[in-house]
Amino acid sequence: VEALPIVIFSIFQRAVFTTPVAILCLISRNSIHRLSLMLRPSLDHSLVVSKNCVKLQAHTLWTFVERSGRHIRQSRTLQSILIKMMNMFSNIFKGPTVHSPVVAMSARLASTEATFQAKPFKLHKLDSGPEVNMHVTKEDALRYYTQMQTIRRMETAAGNLYKEKKVRGFCHLYSGQEACAVGMKAAMEPGDAAITAYRCHGWTYLSGSSVAKVLCELTGRLTGNVYGKGGSMHMYGENFYGGNGIVGAQQPLGTGIAFAMKYKKQKNVCITLFGDGATNQGQLYESMNMAKLWELPVLYVCENNGYGMGTSAARSSASTDYYTRGDYVPGFWVDGMDVLAVREAIRWAKEWCNAGKGPLMIEMATYRYGGHSMSDPGTSYRTREEIQEVRKTRDPITGFKDKIVTAGLVTEDELKEVDKEIRKEVDAAVKQAHTDKESPVEMLLTDIYFNTPAQYVRCTTENVLQQYVTSEDAFKALSK
Numbered sequence: 001v002e003a004l005p006i007v008i009f010s011i012f013q014r015a016v017f018t019t020p021v022a023i024l025c026l027i028s029r030n031s032i033h034r035l036s037l038m039l040r041p042s043l044d045h046s047l048v049v050s051k052n053c054v055k056l057q058a059h060t061l062w063t064f065v066e067r068s069g070r071h072i073r074q075s076r077t078l079q080s081i082l083i084k085m086m087n088m089f090s091n092i093f094k095g096p097t098v099h100s101p102v103v104a105m106s107a108r109l110a111s112t113e114a115t116f117q118a119k120p121f122k123l124h125k126l127d128s129g130p131e132v133n134m135h136v137t138k139e140d141a142l143r144y145y146t147q148m149q150t151i152r153r154m155e156t157a158a159g160n161l162y163k164e165k166k167v168r169g170f171c172h173l174y175s176g177q178e179a180c181a182v183g184m185k186a187a188m189e190p191g192d193a194a195i196t197a198y199r200c201h202g203w204t205y206l207s208g209s210s211v212a213k214v215l216c217e218l219t220g221r222l223t224g225n226v227y228g229k230g231g232s233m234h235m236y237g238e239n240f241y242g243g244n245g246i247v248g249a250q251q252p253l254g255t256g257i258a259f260a261m262k263y264k265k266q267k268n269v270c271i272t273l274f275g276d277g278a279t280n281q282g283q284l285y286e287s288m289n290m291a292k293l294w295e296l297p298v299l300y301v302c303e304n305n306g307y308g309m310g311t312s313a314a315r316s317s318a319s320t321d322y323y324t325r326g327d328y329v330p331g332f333w334v335d336g337m338d339v340l341a342v343r344e345a346i347r348w349a350k351e352w353c354n355a356g357k358g359p360l361m362i363e364m365a366t367y368r369y370g371g372h373s374m375s376d377p378g379t380s381y382r383t384r385e386e387i388q389e390v391r392k393t394r395d396p397i398t399g400f401k402d403k404i405v406t407a408g409l410v411t412e413d414e415l416k417e418v419d420k421e422i423r424k425e426v427d428a429a430v431k432q433a434h435t436d437k438e439s440p441v442e443m444l445l446t447d448i449y450f451n452t453p454a455q456y457v458r459c460t461t462e463n464v465l466q467q468y469v470t471s472e473d474a475f476k477a478l479s480k
Helices: 029-046 068-074 076-092 138-163 178-187 201-206 211-218 250-263 282-293 339-354 384-393 396-406 412-435 441-445 471-478
Strands: 006-008 023-025 061-063 107-110 113-117 122-124 133-137 193-195 270-275 298-304 331-335 360-365
Touching: 113 396, 133 138, 133 339, 138 178, 138 201, 138 211, 138 339, 138 396, 138 412, 178 201, 178 298, 178 339, 178 396, 193 250, 201 211, 211 412, 250 270, 250 282, 250 298, 282 298, 298 339, 331 339, 339 360, 339 396, 396 412, 441 471
Parallel strands: 193 270, 270 298, 298 360, 331 360
Antiparallel strands: 006 023, 023 061, 107 113, 113 133, 122 331
Protein backbone atom coordinates (compact mmCIF):
# COMPACT_ATOMS: atom_id res chain seq x y z
CA VAL A 1 0.00 0.00 0.00
CA GLU A 2 1.62 3.21 -1.15
CA ALA A 3 -0.31 5.57 1.05
CA LEU A 4 0.13 5.51 4.78
CA PRO A 5 -3.07 5.21 6.82
CA ILE A 6 -5.36 8.20 6.59
CA VAL A 7 -6.38 9.23 10.06
CA ILE A 8 -9.56 11.25 10.04
CA PHE A 9 -10.46 13.27 13.08
CA SER A 10 -14.21 13.57 12.64
CA ILE A 11 -16.00 16.83 13.06
CA PHE A 12 -16.83 17.39 16.70
CA GLN A 13 -20.16 18.84 17.73
CA ARG A 14 -20.10 22.55 18.48
CA ALA A 15 -21.00 21.73 22.10
CA VAL A 16 -17.69 19.89 22.40
CA PHE A 17 -15.49 22.01 20.18
CA THR A 18 -16.01 25.54 18.98
CA THR A 19 -15.30 24.50 15.43
CA PRO A 20 -14.61 21.37 13.40
CA VAL A 21 -10.99 20.41 13.83
CA ALA A 22 -9.09 18.80 10.97
CA ILE A 23 -8.32 15.99 8.64
CA LEU A 24 -4.79 14.71 8.97
CA CYS A 25 -3.48 12.77 6.00
CA LEU A 26 -0.07 11.12 6.05
CA ILE A 27 0.78 10.12 2.53
CA SER A 28 3.76 9.12 0.46
CA ARG A 29 5.11 11.38 -2.26
CA ASN A 30 4.31 9.13 -5.24
CA SER A 31 0.69 8.53 -4.23
CA ILE A 32 -0.41 12.15 -3.89
CA HIS A 33 -1.98 12.35 -7.32
CA ARG A 34 -3.84 9.04 -7.00
CA LEU A 35 -5.08 9.92 -3.53
CA SER A 36 -6.27 13.34 -4.65
CA LEU A 37 -8.33 11.74 -7.43
CA MET A 38 -9.88 9.34 -4.91
CA LEU A 39 -10.73 12.08 -2.44
CA ARG A 40 -11.78 14.80 -4.88
CA PRO A 41 -15.54 14.04 -4.87
CA SER A 42 -15.81 14.10 -1.09
CA LEU A 43 -13.36 16.93 -0.69
CA ASP A 44 -15.29 19.10 -3.13
CA HIS A 45 -18.41 18.69 -1.00
CA SER A 46 -16.89 18.85 2.46
CA LEU A 47 -14.06 21.35 2.29
CA VAL A 48 -14.27 25.09 2.16
CA VAL A 49 -11.41 26.42 0.06
CA SER A 50 -10.27 29.64 1.66
CA LYS A 51 -7.13 31.29 2.90
CA ASN A 52 -7.54 29.30 6.11
CA CYS A 53 -7.30 25.99 4.27
CA VAL A 54 -3.95 24.38 3.76
CA LYS A 55 -2.86 22.97 0.42
CA LEU A 56 -2.14 19.31 -0.09
CA GLN A 57 1.52 18.81 0.78
CA ALA A 58 4.03 16.09 -0.04
CA HIS A 59 4.03 14.76 3.50
CA THR A 60 1.37 16.45 5.56
CA LEU A 61 -2.15 17.68 4.90
CA TRP A 62 -4.05 19.77 7.37
CA THR A 63 -7.45 20.64 5.95
CA PHE A 64 -9.36 23.04 8.12
CA VAL A 65 -13.11 22.95 7.69
CA GLU A 66 -15.14 26.16 7.59
CA ARG A 67 -13.58 28.64 10.05
CA SER A 68 -11.33 26.26 11.98
CA GLY A 69 -8.12 27.99 10.89
CA ARG A 70 -9.24 31.25 12.48
CA HIS A 71 -10.19 29.56 15.76
CA ILE A 72 -6.92 27.64 15.94
CA ARG A 73 -4.90 30.79 15.34
CA GLN A 74 -6.74 32.42 18.22
CA SER A 75 -6.20 29.52 20.60
CA ARG A 76 -2.72 28.46 21.64
CA THR A 77 -4.32 25.55 23.51
CA LEU A 78 -5.75 24.14 20.29
CA GLN A 79 -2.40 24.66 18.59
CA SER A 80 -0.65 22.74 21.35
CA ILE A 81 -3.17 19.89 21.10
CA LEU A 82 -2.73 19.64 17.33
CA ILE A 83 1.06 19.66 17.62
CA LYS A 84 0.98 16.85 20.20
CA MET A 85 -1.40 14.85 18.01
CA MET A 86 0.87 15.35 15.02
CA ASN A 87 3.95 14.26 16.96
CA MET A 88 2.13 11.18 18.25
CA PHE A 89 1.19 10.03 14.77
CA SER A 90 4.64 10.85 13.37
CA ASN A 91 6.07 8.40 15.90
CA ILE A 92 3.54 5.72 14.90
CA PHE A 93 3.72 6.19 11.15
CA LYS A 94 7.31 6.81 10.16
CA GLY A 95 6.46 8.69 7.01
CA PRO A 96 9.11 9.87 4.55
CA THR A 97 10.71 13.23 5.15
CA VAL A 98 12.25 15.67 2.78
CA HIS A 99 15.62 16.28 4.36
CA SER A 100 16.27 14.98 7.84
CA PRO A 101 14.90 11.79 9.37
CA VAL A 102 14.55 13.50 12.73
CA VAL A 103 12.43 16.40 11.51
CA ALA A 104 9.34 14.25 11.28
CA MET A 105 6.92 16.67 9.69
CA SER A 106 5.66 20.25 9.68
CA ALA A 107 2.15 21.44 10.39
CA ARG A 108 0.43 24.50 9.01
CA LEU A 109 -1.34 26.37 11.81
CA ALA A 110 -2.27 29.14 9.40
CA SER A 111 -1.39 30.29 5.94
CA THR A 112 1.45 32.40 7.35
CA GLU A 113 2.81 30.19 10.15
CA ALA A 114 4.27 26.71 10.47
CA THR A 115 5.65 24.49 13.20
CA PHE A 116 8.62 22.15 12.84
CA GLN A 117 10.32 19.70 15.16
CA ALA A 118 14.05 19.90 15.87
CA LYS A 119 16.49 17.18 16.73
CA PRO A 120 16.59 16.61 20.50
CA PHE A 121 18.94 18.88 22.41
CA LYS A 122 21.60 16.98 24.35
CA LEU A 123 21.79 18.39 27.87
CA HIS A 124 24.65 18.59 30.36
CA LYS A 125 23.87 19.41 34.01
CA LEU A 126 20.47 20.78 32.96
CA ASP A 127 17.03 19.50 33.97
CA SER A 128 15.38 20.96 30.89
CA GLY A 129 16.37 22.61 27.64
CA PRO A 130 15.03 24.48 24.63
CA GLU A 131 11.67 23.62 23.09
CA VAL A 132 11.85 21.15 20.19
CA ASN A 133 8.62 22.41 18.57
CA MET A 134 9.61 25.53 16.68
CA HIS A 135 7.20 28.10 15.23
CA VAL A 136 8.10 30.31 12.28
CA THR A 137 6.13 32.87 10.32
CA LYS A 138 6.35 33.36 6.58
CA GLU A 139 8.02 36.74 7.09
CA ASP A 140 10.71 35.26 9.34
CA ALA A 141 11.20 32.26 7.06
CA LEU A 142 11.85 34.51 4.08
CA ARG A 143 14.24 36.64 6.12
CA TYR A 144 16.25 33.66 7.36
CA TYR A 145 16.43 32.16 3.87
CA THR A 146 17.50 35.50 2.38
CA GLN A 147 20.21 36.01 4.98
CA MET A 148 21.64 32.51 4.65
CA GLN A 149 21.59 32.60 0.86
CA THR A 150 23.18 36.07 0.83
CA ILE A 151 26.02 34.90 3.07
CA ARG A 152 26.55 31.82 0.88
CA ARG A 153 26.77 33.88 -2.32
CA MET A 154 28.85 36.57 -0.65
CA GLU A 155 31.38 33.98 0.50
CA THR A 156 31.50 32.45 -2.97
CA ALA A 157 32.26 35.92 -4.34
CA ALA A 158 34.93 36.44 -1.67
CA GLY A 159 36.58 33.17 -2.66
CA ASN A 160 36.61 34.22 -6.31
CA LEU A 161 38.15 37.59 -5.44
CA TYR A 162 40.86 35.78 -3.52
CA LYS A 163 41.59 33.52 -6.49
CA GLU A 164 41.85 36.64 -8.66
CA LYS A 165 44.49 37.91 -6.18
CA LYS A 166 42.35 40.90 -5.26
CA VAL A 167 42.31 39.95 -1.56
CA ARG A 168 45.48 40.51 0.43
CA GLY A 169 46.32 38.41 3.47
CA PHE A 170 44.12 35.69 4.88
CA CYS A 171 40.57 34.76 3.94
CA HIS A 172 38.40 32.35 5.94
CA LEU A 173 34.98 31.49 4.51
CA TYR A 174 31.75 30.66 6.37
CA SER A 175 30.10 28.53 3.67
CA GLY A 176 28.14 25.69 5.28
CA GLN A 177 27.82 27.35 8.68
CA GLU A 178 25.25 30.00 7.76
CA ALA A 179 22.48 28.62 9.99
CA CYS A 180 24.60 29.26 13.08
CA ALA A 181 25.03 33.00 12.55
CA VAL A 182 21.53 33.61 11.17
CA GLY A 183 19.85 31.61 13.93
CA MET A 184 21.80 33.35 16.68
CA LYS A 185 21.20 36.79 15.22
CA ALA A 186 17.46 36.04 15.00
CA ALA A 187 17.38 35.43 18.76
CA MET A 188 19.39 38.50 19.71
CA GLU A 189 17.75 41.65 21.03
CA PRO A 190 18.95 45.28 21.02
CA GLY A 191 21.93 45.54 23.34
CA ASP A 192 23.02 41.91 22.97
CA ALA A 193 26.59 41.51 21.75
CA ALA A 194 28.59 38.99 19.78
CA ILE A 195 32.29 38.39 19.29
CA THR A 196 33.91 35.74 17.12
CA ALA A 197 37.18 34.68 15.54
CA TYR A 198 38.43 35.24 11.99
CA ARG A 199 35.51 33.57 10.15
CA CYS A 200 33.50 36.75 10.51
CA HIS A 201 32.16 37.88 7.11
CA GLY A 202 28.64 36.57 7.76
CA TRP A 203 28.42 38.18 11.18
CA THR A 204 29.59 41.49 9.73
CA TYR A 205 26.80 41.39 7.15
CA LEU A 206 24.20 40.47 9.79
CA SER A 207 25.42 43.30 12.02
CA GLY A 208 24.50 45.97 9.51
CA SER A 209 27.20 46.09 6.85
CA SER A 210 26.12 45.65 3.25
CA VAL A 211 27.59 42.95 1.04
CA ALA A 212 29.48 45.71 -0.77
CA LYS A 213 31.09 46.92 2.47
CA VAL A 214 32.25 43.39 3.29
CA LEU A 215 33.73 42.69 -0.14
CA CYS A 216 35.26 46.17 -0.40
CA GLU A 217 36.94 45.58 2.96
CA LEU A 218 38.45 42.38 1.60
CA THR A 219 39.96 44.23 -1.36
CA GLY A 220 41.22 47.14 0.74
CA ARG A 221 38.83 49.77 -0.56
CA LEU A 222 38.05 53.03 1.18
CA THR A 223 34.37 52.08 1.17
CA GLY A 224 35.00 48.89 3.14
CA ASN A 225 33.61 48.00 6.56
CA VAL A 226 36.58 49.64 8.32
CA TYR A 227 37.88 51.70 5.40
CA GLY A 228 39.94 48.85 4.00
CA LYS A 229 42.24 48.64 7.04
CA GLY A 230 40.98 45.45 8.66
CA GLY A 231 40.77 42.96 5.85
CA SER A 232 39.12 39.56 6.19
CA MET A 233 39.72 38.95 9.90
CA HIS A 234 38.95 42.35 11.43
CA MET A 235 35.46 43.59 10.66
CA TYR A 236 32.99 45.09 13.09
CA GLY A 237 29.42 46.31 13.53
CA GLU A 238 27.06 47.65 16.17
CA ASN A 239 27.53 45.41 19.23
CA PHE A 240 29.63 43.11 17.06
CA TYR A 241 33.18 43.14 18.41
CA GLY A 242 34.86 41.37 15.50
CA GLY A 243 36.68 39.54 13.89
CA ASN A 244 39.75 38.46 15.96
CA GLY A 245 42.84 37.00 14.32
CA ILE A 246 44.25 34.97 17.23
CA VAL A 247 42.74 31.57 18.02
CA GLY A 248 40.72 31.83 21.23
CA ALA A 249 41.63 35.48 21.88
CA GLN A 250 37.96 36.46 21.81
CA GLN A 251 37.03 34.18 24.72
CA PRO A 252 38.25 36.46 27.55
CA LEU A 253 37.13 39.54 25.59
CA GLY A 254 33.58 38.19 25.39
CA THR A 255 33.71 37.49 29.11
CA GLY A 256 34.72 41.10 29.69
CA ILE A 257 31.83 42.37 27.58
CA ALA A 258 29.45 40.27 29.68
CA PHE A 259 31.03 41.69 32.84
CA ALA A 260 30.33 45.21 31.56
CA MET A 261 26.70 44.26 30.95
CA LYS A 262 26.27 42.97 34.47
CA TYR A 263 28.10 45.98 35.93
CA LYS A 264 25.71 48.30 34.07
CA LYS A 265 22.72 46.15 35.10
CA GLN A 266 21.77 45.52 31.47
CA LYS A 267 19.46 42.60 30.65
CA ASN A 268 21.62 41.49 27.76
CA VAL A 269 24.00 38.67 26.91
CA CYS A 270 27.29 38.39 25.06
CA ILE A 271 27.58 35.50 22.61
CA THR A 272 31.22 34.45 22.52
CA LEU A 273 31.94 32.24 19.53
CA PHE A 274 34.89 29.98 18.77
CA GLY A 275 35.67 26.79 16.90
CA ASP A 276 36.31 23.28 18.11
CA GLY A 277 40.06 23.89 17.89
CA ALA A 278 39.85 26.86 20.26
CA THR A 279 38.07 24.81 22.93
CA ASN A 280 41.48 23.46 23.91
CA GLN A 281 42.85 26.93 24.64
CA GLY A 282 43.66 27.66 28.26
CA GLN A 283 41.99 31.06 28.29
CA LEU A 284 38.60 29.41 27.73
CA TYR A 285 38.80 27.68 31.11
CA GLU A 286 40.06 30.82 32.83
CA SER A 287 37.17 32.75 31.29
CA MET A 288 34.56 30.14 32.21
CA ASN A 289 35.82 30.07 35.79
CA MET A 290 35.52 33.84 36.13
CA ALA A 291 32.15 33.92 34.36
CA LYS A 292 30.70 31.31 36.71
CA LEU A 293 32.28 32.89 39.77
CA TRP A 294 30.55 36.18 38.97
CA GLU A 295 27.49 34.64 37.22
CA LEU A 296 28.12 36.65 34.06
CA PRO A 297 25.59 36.68 31.18
CA VAL A 298 27.86 35.06 28.61
CA LEU A 299 27.09 32.25 26.17
CA TYR A 300 30.18 30.32 25.14
CA VAL A 301 29.29 28.93 21.73
CA CYS A 302 31.50 26.33 20.09
CA GLU A 303 30.83 26.14 16.35
CA ASN A 304 32.05 22.59 15.93
CA ASN A 305 32.71 22.16 12.21
CA GLY A 306 34.71 19.01 12.83
CA TYR A 307 38.17 20.31 12.02
CA GLY A 308 40.62 22.72 13.65
CA MET A 309 42.63 23.80 10.61
CA GLY A 310 43.64 20.40 9.20
CA THR A 311 43.22 18.40 12.41
CA SER A 312 40.03 16.50 13.09
CA ALA A 313 38.33 17.07 16.43
CA ALA A 314 38.92 13.45 17.47
CA ARG A 315 42.70 13.79 17.02
CA SER A 316 43.01 16.99 19.07
CA SER A 317 40.42 16.59 21.83
CA ALA A 318 40.22 13.91 24.52
CA SER A 319 36.46 14.52 24.54
CA THR A 320 34.60 15.86 21.50
CA ASP A 321 31.42 16.48 23.50
CA TYR A 322 32.34 20.11 23.89
CA TYR A 323 29.08 21.07 25.58
CA THR A 324 30.13 18.93 28.59
CA ARG A 325 33.46 20.68 29.13
CA GLY A 326 32.44 22.51 32.28
CA ASP A 327 31.90 20.78 35.62
CA TYR A 328 30.43 23.99 36.98
CA VAL A 329 29.06 25.46 33.72
CA PRO A 330 26.03 23.64 32.28
CA GLY A 331 25.66 23.22 28.54
CA PHE A 332 23.82 21.60 25.68
CA TRP A 333 24.25 20.42 22.10
CA VAL A 334 22.23 21.77 19.18
CA ASP A 335 22.07 20.94 15.49
CA GLY A 336 23.93 23.89 14.00
CA MET A 337 22.64 23.09 10.52
CA ASP A 338 19.06 23.93 11.56
CA VAL A 339 18.53 27.68 11.70
CA LEU A 340 15.33 27.35 13.76
CA ALA A 341 16.95 25.02 16.29
CA VAL A 342 19.80 27.51 16.72
CA ARG A 343 17.34 30.35 17.20
CA GLU A 344 15.40 28.44 19.86
CA ALA A 345 18.63 27.43 21.59
CA ILE A 346 19.79 31.03 21.95
CA ARG A 347 16.36 32.27 23.01
CA TRP A 348 16.30 29.70 25.80
CA ALA A 349 19.90 30.42 26.76
CA LYS A 350 19.20 34.16 26.96
CA GLU A 351 16.38 33.50 29.42
CA TRP A 352 18.79 31.42 31.50
CA CYS A 353 21.35 34.21 31.63
CA ASN A 354 18.80 36.95 32.26
CA ALA A 355 17.52 34.96 35.24
CA GLY A 356 20.94 35.45 36.84
CA LYS A 357 22.06 31.82 36.48
CA GLY A 358 25.38 32.63 34.84
CA PRO A 359 27.11 31.29 31.73
CA LEU A 360 26.26 28.39 29.44
CA MET A 361 28.40 26.28 27.13
CA ILE A 362 26.68 25.56 23.80
CA GLU A 363 27.98 23.26 21.09
CA MET A 364 26.62 23.77 17.58
CA ALA A 365 27.29 20.85 15.25
CA THR A 366 28.04 22.35 11.86
CA TYR A 367 30.36 21.93 8.87
CA ARG A 368 32.54 24.07 6.63
CA TYR A 369 32.61 23.22 2.95
CA GLY A 370 35.89 24.92 2.18
CA GLY A 371 39.28 24.50 3.77
CA HIS A 372 40.36 26.23 6.95
CA SER A 373 41.32 29.20 4.81
CA MET A 374 41.66 29.86 1.10
CA SER A 375 45.22 28.52 1.21
CA ASP A 376 43.90 25.14 2.40
CA PRO A 377 42.21 22.93 -0.24
CA GLY A 378 40.50 21.04 2.60
CA THR A 379 40.83 17.62 1.00
CA SER A 380 44.04 16.24 2.50
CA TYR A 381 42.42 15.38 5.84
CA ARG A 382 38.91 14.52 4.59
CA THR A 383 37.48 13.06 1.41
CA ARG A 384 35.53 14.85 -1.29
CA GLU A 385 32.83 12.24 -0.75
CA GLU A 386 32.45 13.37 2.88
CA ILE A 387 31.91 16.96 1.79
CA GLN A 388 29.40 15.99 -0.88
CA GLU A 389 27.50 13.80 1.58
CA VAL A 390 27.08 16.75 3.96
CA ARG A 391 25.95 18.97 1.09
CA LYS A 392 23.42 16.36 0.07
CA THR A 393 21.98 15.47 3.48
CA ARG A 394 22.68 18.31 5.92
CA ASP A 395 23.02 21.56 3.97
CA PRO A 396 21.42 24.30 6.11
CA ILE A 397 19.96 26.27 3.20
CA THR A 398 18.60 23.34 1.21
CA GLY A 399 17.15 21.77 4.34
CA PHE A 400 15.40 24.96 5.40
CA LYS A 401 14.13 25.58 1.88
CA ASP A 402 12.64 22.08 1.69
CA LYS A 403 10.86 22.52 5.00
CA ILE A 404 9.26 25.89 4.33
CA VAL A 405 8.20 24.95 0.80
CA THR A 406 6.74 21.63 1.94
CA ALA A 407 4.87 23.39 4.74
CA GLY A 408 3.37 25.79 2.21
CA LEU A 409 4.86 28.88 3.84
CA VAL A 410 6.52 29.96 0.60
CA THR A 411 6.57 28.82 -3.00
CA GLU A 412 9.46 27.87 -5.24
CA ASP A 413 8.74 30.94 -7.37
CA GLU A 414 9.00 33.25 -4.37
CA LEU A 415 12.40 31.83 -3.47
CA LYS A 416 13.57 32.12 -7.07
CA GLU A 417 12.78 35.83 -6.93
CA VAL A 418 14.76 36.10 -3.69
CA ASP A 419 17.71 34.32 -5.30
CA LYS A 420 17.51 36.64 -8.29
CA GLU A 421 17.70 39.75 -6.10
CA ILE A 422 20.59 38.31 -4.10
CA ARG A 423 22.54 37.63 -7.29
CA LYS A 424 22.04 41.24 -8.36
CA GLU A 425 23.20 42.57 -4.99
CA VAL A 426 26.30 40.38 -4.86
CA ASP A 427 27.24 41.08 -8.50
CA ALA A 428 27.00 44.83 -7.86
CA ALA A 429 29.11 44.44 -4.71
CA VAL A 430 31.79 42.52 -6.63
CA LYS A 431 31.96 45.35 -9.16
CA GLN A 432 32.44 47.86 -6.34
CA ALA A 433 35.16 45.70 -4.79
CA HIS A 434 37.03 45.93 -8.09
CA THR A 435 36.53 49.60 -8.87
CA ASP A 436 36.14 51.64 -5.67
CA LYS A 437 39.05 53.77 -4.52
CA GLU A 438 41.74 51.93 -2.58
CA SER A 439 42.44 52.99 0.98
CA PRO A 440 45.45 55.38 0.93
CA VAL A 441 48.42 55.16 3.28
CA GLU A 442 47.16 58.15 5.26
CA MET A 443 44.46 55.90 6.70
CA LEU A 444 47.05 53.81 8.51
CA LEU A 445 47.69 56.52 11.09
CA THR A 446 44.06 57.27 11.94
CA ASP A 447 42.21 55.96 14.99
CA ILE A 448 45.46 55.25 16.86
CA TYR A 449 44.30 57.22 19.89
CA PHE A 450 40.80 58.26 20.82
CA ASN A 451 39.88 61.94 20.91
CA THR A 452 43.41 63.33 20.66
CA PRO A 453 44.78 66.15 18.51
CA ALA A 454 46.87 65.41 15.43
CA GLN A 455 50.30 64.01 16.30
CA TYR A 456 53.53 65.67 15.16
CA VAL A 457 56.94 64.28 14.34
CA ARG A 458 58.98 64.21 17.55
CA CYS A 459 60.74 67.49 18.45
CA THR A 460 58.87 69.49 15.80
CA THR A 461 55.79 71.67 15.80
CA GLU A 462 55.33 71.84 12.04
CA ASN A 463 55.68 68.36 10.53
CA VAL A 464 52.34 66.65 11.05
CA LEU A 465 52.73 62.90 11.31
CA GLN A 466 49.05 62.20 11.77
CA GLN A 467 47.27 64.37 9.24
CA TYR A 468 43.84 62.95 10.10
CA VAL A 469 42.82 61.95 13.61
CA THR A 470 39.90 59.68 12.75
CA SER A 471 39.06 57.48 9.82
CA GLU A 472 35.87 59.48 9.31
CA ASP A 473 37.93 62.67 8.86
CA ALA A 474 40.22 60.96 6.39
CA PHE A 475 37.34 59.38 4.51
CA LYS A 476 35.61 62.71 4.00
CA ALA A 477 38.79 64.32 2.73
CA LEU A 478 40.19 61.48 0.64
CA SER A 479 37.04 60.09 -0.94
CA LYS A 480 36.31 63.30 -2.84
